[in-house]
Amino acid sequence: xxxxxxxxxxxxxxxxxxxxxxxxxxxxxxxxxxxxxxxxxxxxxxxxxxxxxxxxxxxxxxxxxxxxxxxxxxxxxxxxxxxxxxxxxxxxxxxxxxxxxxxxxxxxxxxxxxxxxxxxxxxxxxxxxxxxxxxxxxxxxxxxxxxxxxxxxxxxxxxxxxxxxxxxxxxxxxxxxxxxxxxxxxxxxxxxxxxxxxxxxxxxxxxxxxxxxxxxxxxxxxxxxxxxxxxxxxxxxxxxxxxxxxxxxxxxxxxxxxxxxxxxxxxxxxxxxxxxxxxxxxxxxxxxxxxxxxxxxxxxxxxxxxxxxxxxxxxxxxxxxxxxxxxxxxxxxxx
Ligand code: GA4
Numbered sequence: 001x002x003x004x005x006x007x008x009x010x011x012x013x014x015x016x017x018x019x020x021x022x023x024x025x026x027x028x029x030x031x032x033x034x035x036x037x038x039x040x041x042x043x044x045x046x047x048x049x050x051x052x053x054x055x056x057x058x059x060x061x062x063x064x065x066x067x068x069x070x071x072x073x074x075x076x077x078x079x080x081x082x083x084x085x086x087x088x089x090x091x092x093x094x095x096x097x098x099x100x101x102x103x104x105x106x107x108x109x110x111x112x113x114x115x116x117x118x119x120x121x122x123x124x125x126x127x128x129x130x131x132x133x134x135x136x137x138x139x140x141x142x143x144x145x146x147x148x149x150x151x152x153x154x155x156x157x158x159x160x161x162x163x164x165x166x167x168x169x170x171x172x173x174x175x176x177x178x179x180x181x182x183x184x185x186x187x188x189x190x191x192x193x194x195x196x197x198x199x200x201x202x203x204x205x206x207x208x209x210x211x212x213x214x215x216x217x218x219x220x221x222x223x224x225x226x227x228x229x230x231x232x233x234x235x236x237x238x239x240x241x242x243x244x245x246x247x248x249x250x251x252x253x254x255x256x257x258x259x260x261x262x263x264x265x266x267x268x269x270x271x272x273x274x275x276x277x278x279x280x281x282x283x284x285x286x287x288x289x290x291x292x293x294x295x296x297x298x299x300x301x302x303x304x305x306x307x308x309x310x311x312x313x314x315x316x317x318x319x320x321x322x323x324x325x326x327x328x329x330x331x332x333x334x335x
Contacts, residue, residue: 013104013105013202013203013206028049028051028052028053028227028235028237028238028245029041029044029045029048029049029051029052029053030052030053030054030055031045031052031053031054031055032054032055032056033054033055033056033057033058033148033151033152033155034056035056038155039155039156039158039159040159042152042155042156042159043156043159043160046156046248046252046256046259046260046261047259047260047261049227049229049261049263050247050248050253050260050261050262050263051227051245051246051247051248051263051265052245052246053237053240053243053244053245053246054148054152054243054244054245054246055242055243057148057243057244058144058147058148058151059141059144059145059148059244060140060144061242063137063140063141063144064141064218064241064242066136066137066140066141067137067138067140067141067278068220068276068278069137070133070134070137070138071110071183071185071276071278072185072276074110074127074134074183075108075185075276077129079095082095082108083095084126085110085126085127086110086126090111090318091111091112091113092110092111092112093108093109093110094108094109094110094111095108095109096108098205098206098322099318099321099322100318100319101319101320101321101322102321103206103321103322103323105203105204105205105206105267106186106187106189106202106203106204106269107184107185107186107204107205107267108184108185108187109182109183109184109185110127110182110183111180111181111182112124112180112181113178113179113180113181114142114146114179114180114181114280114281115175115176115177115178115179124138138181141278142181142280145216145244145280146172146179146280146282148216148244149169149172149214149216149280149282150166150169150172150173151169152214152246153168153169153172153213153214153282154166154168154169156168156260157169160256160259160295160296162293162295162296163295164295167293167295168213168214168252168255171213171282171283171284171285171288172213172214172282172283172284174284174285176285176286176287177282177283177284177285178283178284178285178286178310178314179212179280179281179282179283180212180280180281180283181278181279181280181281182277182278182279182281183276183277183278184204184205184267184275184276184277184278184279185274185275185276186204186205186222186224186267186269186270186274186275186276186277187274188269188270188271188272188273188274189202189204189269189270189271190271201268201269202268202269203266203267203268203269204224204266204267204268204269204270204275205266205267206266206322206323207228207264207265207266207322207323208264208265208266208322208323209247209249209250209262209263209264209265209325209326209327210247210249210250210262210281211249211250211251211283211313211314211317211326212249212250212251212281212282212283212284213249213251213252213255213282213283213284214246214247214248214249214252214281214282215246215247215249215279215280215281215282216244216245216246216279216280216282217244217245217246217247217277217278217279218241218243218244218245218277218278218279219239219241219245219275219276219277219278220239220241220275220276220277221239221240221241222239222270222273222274222275222276223236223237223238223239223270223275224239224267224268224269224270224275225237225239225245225265225266225267225277226265226266226267226268227263227264227265228263228264228265228266230261234266239275247262247263247265248260248261248262248263249262249281249282249283250262250313250326250327251283251284251290251310251313253327254290254291254292254304254305254327254330255290255291255292255293256292256293256296257292257293257296257297257301257303257304257305258304259296262327283310283314284310285310286309286310286311286314287309287310287311288309288310289307289308289309290305290308290309290310290313291303291305291307291308292304292305302332302334303332304331304332304334305327305330305331305332306330306331306332308330313326313330316329316330
């Protein structure tokens with residue numbers, strides 16, 4: 001018997017648009033970084049959603065549009081030229097395949113280390129026809145976004161009433177910080193509306209939480225991003241190309257002993273417009289111990305997590321599937 005191969009498009013993950021998906025409520029928390037109430041609102045957003053949007057962020061819009069233009073130029077190159085940009089895995093150019101364990105999505109991307117100068121510079125020299133322009137745009141963008149991420153982390157420390165304001169931000173500022181940067185391109189996907197007679201949505205990037213401390217996302221004006229609420233429902237995040245979206249990562253959940261929750265999120269492909277996003281993942285040095293901050297432990301409060309280093313967490317993350325709950329292996333069993 002001859003096994004018929006599935007049409008290529010059906011080999012991708014889909015999600016049914018269920019009634020649990022709400023686009024109206026609740027509203028994504030909005031933080032104006034220039035306002036005095038920013039720190040209080042950030043704490044509330046991290047506790048309730050692990051996610052918020054920031055305006056008045058101080059990142060020049062020109063840095064954003066310059067990097068976006070370079071990314072668009074790169075992604076419109078012929079495939080063999082894009083493939084020149086890596087491996088070594090997990091870094092470089094990737095197409096449809098995400099991570100090492102068989103996850104796929106309707107996405108192509110560039111992934112690279114954001115901190116180790118020499119690695120980054122060597123990698124950028126492989127990009128497109130004018131790597132110098134790409135390098136300039138990337139350096140400007142990364143330093144402005146890293147600065148903003150650190151300001152946000154300092155507002156968090158302040159809001160949590162931790163004396164040492166840089167307790168989180170110093171992890172990103174460290175020369176050895178293991179931060180990553182990702183440029184994603186979600187091409188418009190073929191019309192899949194009527195597949196099986198169900199309203200299907202193709203997955204651009206499957207649901208997951210980010211392993212790092214904080215992620216700073218900016219996208220063009222194409223929708224697709226969704227976050228999961230505590231009750232398991234999904235809400236669509238209206239795109240806003242002039243703002244940034246902040247995700248609490250697993251490591252920040254542990255540093256706050258579960259007070260902040262890392263946010264589960266995903267991206268659905270769009271049938272008509274292409275989506276371009278750029279995400280800075282702020283991570284600690286590999287040798288850093290990730291454990292609840294003593295300053296946050298009240299009375300006899302116990303750590304919810306076993307002790308581990310960022311290296312150990314990352315190693316475990318890279319042996320997981322995208323949608324897995326990675327923190328579960330590090331939770332303490334309480335009698
Ligand atoms: C999710 C967040 C970042 O995009 C990323 C991803 C990484 C990858 O694409 O190589 C991972 C994923 C992410 C978590 C689990 C592992 C590793 C793919 C995957 C299946 C760069 C990261 O740091 O973790």
